[in-house]
Amino acid sequence: MKKILSLLLLITIGCSNNQDEMIVNIYSQRHYDVDQLQYDNFEKETGIKVNVIKANADELLQRLKNEGDNSPADLFITVDVGKLWQATDMGLLQKYEDSSITDGITETLLDKNGYWIPVTYRSRIIVYSNERVKKNELSTYEDLADDKWKGRILVRSSSNSYNQALLSSLVANLGEEKTKSWANAIVSNFARDPKGNDRDQVKAIAAGQGDIAIVNSYYIGLLLSSENEEEINAGKAISVFFPNQAEGDRGSHINVSGIALAKNSPNKSNALKLIKYLTSDDAQKTYVNNTFEYSVKPNIKPNQIVKDWGSFKKDPLDLNMLGTERKSAIRIFDAAGWK
Numbered sequence: 001m002k003k004i005l006s007l008l009l010l011i012t013i014g015c016s017n018n019q020d021e022m023i024v025n026i027y028s029q030r031h032y033d034v035d036q037l038q039y040d041n042f043e044k045e046t047g048i049k050v051n052v053i054k055a056n057a058d059e060l061l062q063r064l065k066n067e068g069d070n071s072p073a074d075l076f077i078t079v080d081v082g083k084l085w086q087a088t089d090m091g092l093l094q095k096y097e098d099s100s101i102t103d104g105i106t107e108t109l110l111d112k113n114g115y116w117i118p119v120t121y122r123s124r125i126i127v128y129s130n131e132r133v134k135k136n137e138l139s140t141y142e143d144l145a146d147d148k149w150k151g152r153i154l155v156r157s158s159s160n161s162y163n164q165a166l167l168s169s170l171v172a173n174l175g176e177e178k179t180k181s182w183a184n185a186i187v188s189n190f191a192r193d194p195k196g197n198d199r200d201q202v203k204a205i206a207a208g209q210g211d212i213a214i215v216n217s218y219y220i221g222l223l224l225s226s227e228n229e230e231e232i233n234a235g236k237a238i239s240v241f242f243p244n245q246a247e248g249d250r251g252s253h254i255n256v257s258g259i260a261l262a263k264n265s266p267n268k269s270n271a272l273k274l275i276k277y278l279t280s281d282d283a284q285k286t287y288v289n290n291t292f293e294y295s296v297k298p299n300i301k302p303n304q305i306v307k308d309w310g311s312f313k314k315d316p317l318d319l320n321m322l323g324t325e326r327k328s329a330i331r332i333f334d335a336a337g338w339k
Contacts, residue, residue, distance in 0.1 A: 023049045024270040027060040028077040030257060034290035041286070042277045048270050057083040057161070064092045064262060073262040074271035077119075080161040082168065084116040084258045085323020093260045101275055105296045108316050109256060116260040118319075119278050120293035123252045123312065124166045127220065127238040128212045129205050140244045141170065141253070144212075145185030153186060154201040154210035157194045158333035162216055162255065165322045167329035169253045172321040176328055183336035194339055199223060199231065206237035213238075216255075221292025221305045242312035251313035255322065257293070 028035070031054060039050035055063070057078045064071055064087070076087055087093050095114040102110055102117060109118040126138055137148070144153060156163060170179045191210030201213035202223060223235030242252045259278065265271050277283055284295040288303050301307060 021267065022047055022270070023051060024074045024267050024274050025072045026050065026052045026075045026077060026274075027064065027073045027262070028052055028054050028075075029057045029060060029079055029083070030054075030077055032291050034287060037290070038278060038283055038286060041283070042274055045277070046270075046273060048273065050274070057086075061087055061090065061092065065090060069264050071262060071264050072266060074265040074267045075274065076260045076262055077257070079255075079257045080165055080322070081116075081256055081258060081319040082161060082165055082323040082326045084111070084260055085320050086326075087260060088113065088115045089323070092263050094263045094265070096261050096272065096275070098272060101272065101279070104299065105279060106298055108314070109296050109319070111258075111320065112318060113320070116258045117275055117279065118256040118258050118296045120284075120287050120291065121254050121256040121296060122293050123217045123242060123254050123314070124162060124214060125217050125252060126212055126241045126243055127202060127205065127215055128241060130237060130239055132211045135239065135241065138212075138241045138243070139246070140249065141166070142174075142182060143243075144189065144214075145182050147189075149189045149212065151189065152191055152211040153189045154191050154204050154213040155186075155194055156197060156201060158330075158338040162198070163214070164326055164329050164333070165255045166214070166253050167332060168322045168325040169315060169317055171325040171328050171332070172317055173250060173315070176332070179329075180332050180335065183332050183338060187336050187338050199234070202238055203230070203234045206234040217294075217306070217309075218292040221303060224305055225292070240309045242309075244315070245313050249313075250317070251315045254314050254319075256296070256319065 042048065043050055057080065060076065064073055064076065078084055093115045096117065105118065109121060128138060167179065167183065170182060198215035198219040201215055204210050205213055220235055220240055223231045226232055244250055244252055259275055261268065261271055279296065281297065281300060284297050284300040287293055288295050288300060292303055292306050294302055
């Protein structure tokens with residue numbers, strides 16, 4: 001009997017140890033409901049428990065730095081390549097090494113240094129009033145500096161990472177001096193001081209407070225699919241325009257939500273399984289039909305709402321430049337008085 005009890009105890013301990021190892025810990029900036037759906041589906045498929053800590057990217061980076069070798073984090077997820085680059089620069093990540101993890105992903109979306117993997121992408125687009133703006137009046141990001149837009153542009157704060165990424169792309173493509181002139185002109189063309197999120201800019205167009213806005217593409221999908229009548233009406237009051245599409249031009253600015261392996265990941269194999277799951281065809285379909293982002297895999301088509309806007313040419317800029325030029329972008333924002 002004692003031998004049987006001892007054997008049972010050993011089996012119990014073994015099971016407990018295995019159970020303890022069936023976890024993956026995520027530090028995530030993303031705040032979308034679909035993420036929990038993805039994690040739930042992953043848990044059902046693999047039996048690996050997903051634990052998530054949410055905060056803004058800077059808080060998560062500081063936490064990873066402070067925890068050092070004792071960090072429980074396996075994965076870092078953010079909605080901005082600039083923060084992924086920063087995490088790399090701070091020495092908080094490790095290369096994923098397994099090249100099969102990026103199979104099927106659009107090559108221009110990948111990190112050339114092998115530290116992060118794109119999960120979805122979005123474009124920072126122009127939306128315009130159906131009543132007060134004609135499509136042929138629009139052309140490029142640069143054109144928004146024209147006097148014809150004085151008192152008509154709506155956009156959120158310069159502290160927002162999406163705006164910082166856009167300005168970083170302009171610095172990389174145009175140089176600092178031209179970007180400074182652009183930022184100064186945009187500020188002089190504001191319809192109001194920057195405030196609110198991207199949805200609020202669209203609602204402001206619908207309310208007649210401005211005529212055009214700079215927003216992330218997926219927010220229009222969220223408005224049009226909303227159960228809130230005000231949001232649906234706001235989405236219907238505008239149309240989508242992808243800038244810089246002319247022949248020979250660079251294309252529209254894009255940014256990615258990305259995932260990276262923490263330097264001291266204690267559950268590395270589980271973390272890699274989750275990365276592979278989130279970039280699988282099924283998970284990519286779940287993203288595009290819930291967040292209206294674009295899939296990083298070209299074989300996965302956008303949701304119909306997004307597809308109706310048509311295809312667009314993407315700026316082929318190395319996405320890490322959205323991190324390397326970030327300090328310059330912030331300096332330019334400050335100098336321009338972009339609040």
